[in-house]
């Protein structure tokens with residue numbers, strides 16, 4: 001349960017507290033949008049807005065492939081034409097509905113940042129936005145400094161010749177976005193969500209997942225990783241780089257063997273192990289815990305929540321028996337690796353060549369201004385968000401969303417009341433949980449205060465370190481106080497949404513409330529298939545295999561009768577089996593257990609959104625548009641939000657690291673369990689997507 005974020009990637013400051021996440025299938029690595037040039041006077045938003053074509057009533061008819069029957073391949077029927085004529089931009093790992101909208105959002109964020117950067121009289125947050133952007137764009141200075149900004153951190157590691165000293169550096173990594181054998185995060189205590197707790201989890205790997213070290217399919221990537229480690233150490237002037245790289249990869253392979261899998265990490269009960277620091281020192285005695293916690297600024301904490309319990313003594317033992325010089329080299333490599341995006345070109349390129357090209361198949365790095373926008377959005381996210389919302393978020397959107405969320409909630413209420421597999425006791429509690437959902441739309445009521453963060457236009461690396469420390473200090477301070485229910489886990493300019501089980505709340509940032517998800521001018525059927533299904537998806541997360549284990553107050557507590565829980569598990573196992581049969585690449589399958597929560601969310605989401613759409617018609621039949629019925633348009637709108645292409649390496653990475661199924665299956669895998677889809681398109685036995693009625697998975 002520890003530390004899952006929605007979009008693994010470059011956002012080092014993305015909060016670690018989002019567990020059950022988002023509608024978007026966005027395992028982005030180094031990618032973001034392509035915009036033609038870096039002209040400071042470009043008018044990006046308008047240009048990009050034009051790039052999106054969604055037809056006269058919100059659905060892109062020209063993107064269909066009508067040579068494919070709906071029951072043969074619904075994704076292709078809806079978007080095959082788009083797919084055939086679309087190429088992934090060279091600086092992206094994927095391209096589709098989410099990514100196009102992200103490009104628009106990035107372009108708008110840039111417009112906001114540009115104004116701040118150009119305003120010589122700017123003060124406060126606006127001045128900080130401008131200074132950080134200018135710091136990132138000051139290539140001449142960055143080239144001149146080259147590796148120099150790293151020197152103090154590397155000297156400190158060289159001076160750390162005892163395990164105590166190295167554990168202190170690992171603790172300080174919490175302030176400094178570097179790596180440690182164990183990661184800490186401050187989030188609500190799952191069994192007492194009215195207070196915060198310190199969570200500690202396994203860490204220490206430089207590749208995206210343990211599978212990269214332990215399975216044959218990633219053999220090439222692992223070999224190239226060793227070369228990359230050697231290159232980075234060499235560039236940083238670390239002695240004996242080649243031999244140390246070999247030792248580092250061997251060390252991380254041992255950590256990988258000790259680590260829990262991504263599927264095991266999804267279990268909220270098994271990853272909830274409150275332990276006193278005293279007991280932890282007995283359970284995993286080979287690591288100097290008190291030194292580590294002291295360096296992380298949390299020495300006063302007596303009880304921590306341990307995640308992957310059985311991995312702890314093993315990883316601690318690896319720490320104890322690895323030679324000091326290897327531990328030092330390991331730490332040095334991770335400092336350089338994390339710092340590289342903010343150093344000179346040779347560091348940026350080396351990192352991109354491995355993390356972008358090798359791991360994700362991305363041919364070209366993003367333009368510098370794009371990376372600058374990401375960095376500013378990461379360090380000063382809500383400061384940018386405040387300006388973004390003022391410029392680009394119409395108040396009507398918020399009111400329309402409130403109504404849609406209300407309709408979805410009403411539809412799910414009826415669905416739960418009618419469930420034939422669930423008994424009255426569990427139903428009453430499920431309905432109570434639904435009634436207690438909190439909803440956040442657009443942007444926070446209270447914005448983050450960045451007055452304590454120092455940003456200097458001539459010190460990019462220092463800015464990044466100070467931002468990281470600022471973020472960790474923010475949470476350390478929170479740890480001692482009451483839970484702040486006004487906080488957001490995403491910025492308003494994020495094209496995504498999430499459910500937070502300990503808050504029992506769904507959150508929809510401003511940037512997702514746009515076409516093709518939501519368009520006030522579109523046919524309601526398309527809006528319900530788009531943003532309606534997204535809302536339904538997030539609500540359904542409250543009742544997926546993880547979310548169902550939290551009650552109305554956000555407490556991790558079993559509120560189910562044993563009989564109802566058994567029936568739920570039978571259905572989810574069948575859903576898992578369906579998805580595990582999907583093989584998007586030779587020799588690689590979707591992991592039905594890893595993606596279970598998201599798949600349950602997709603299925604519950606589309607069913608609830610369809611009911612809400614029907615309720616909105618008030619008993620009248622929907623008129624046909626372009627020969628299509630209301631239900632047909634609903635399902636096409638749903639498929640349209642999942643149109644997307646992805647590079648093979650990025651897809652391979654997604655399959656082992658990302659709890660979201662590839663977008664192709666989020667369309668096809670979902671509709672085949674929905675009776676109304678069969679009726680809408682006349683899908684029959686014998687069609688490739690056909691599932692017999694008694695084999696369709698029915699959960700919510």
Ligand SMILES: [Zn+2]
Pocket residue numbers: 020021022023024537538541597598601
């Ligand atoms: Zn989700």
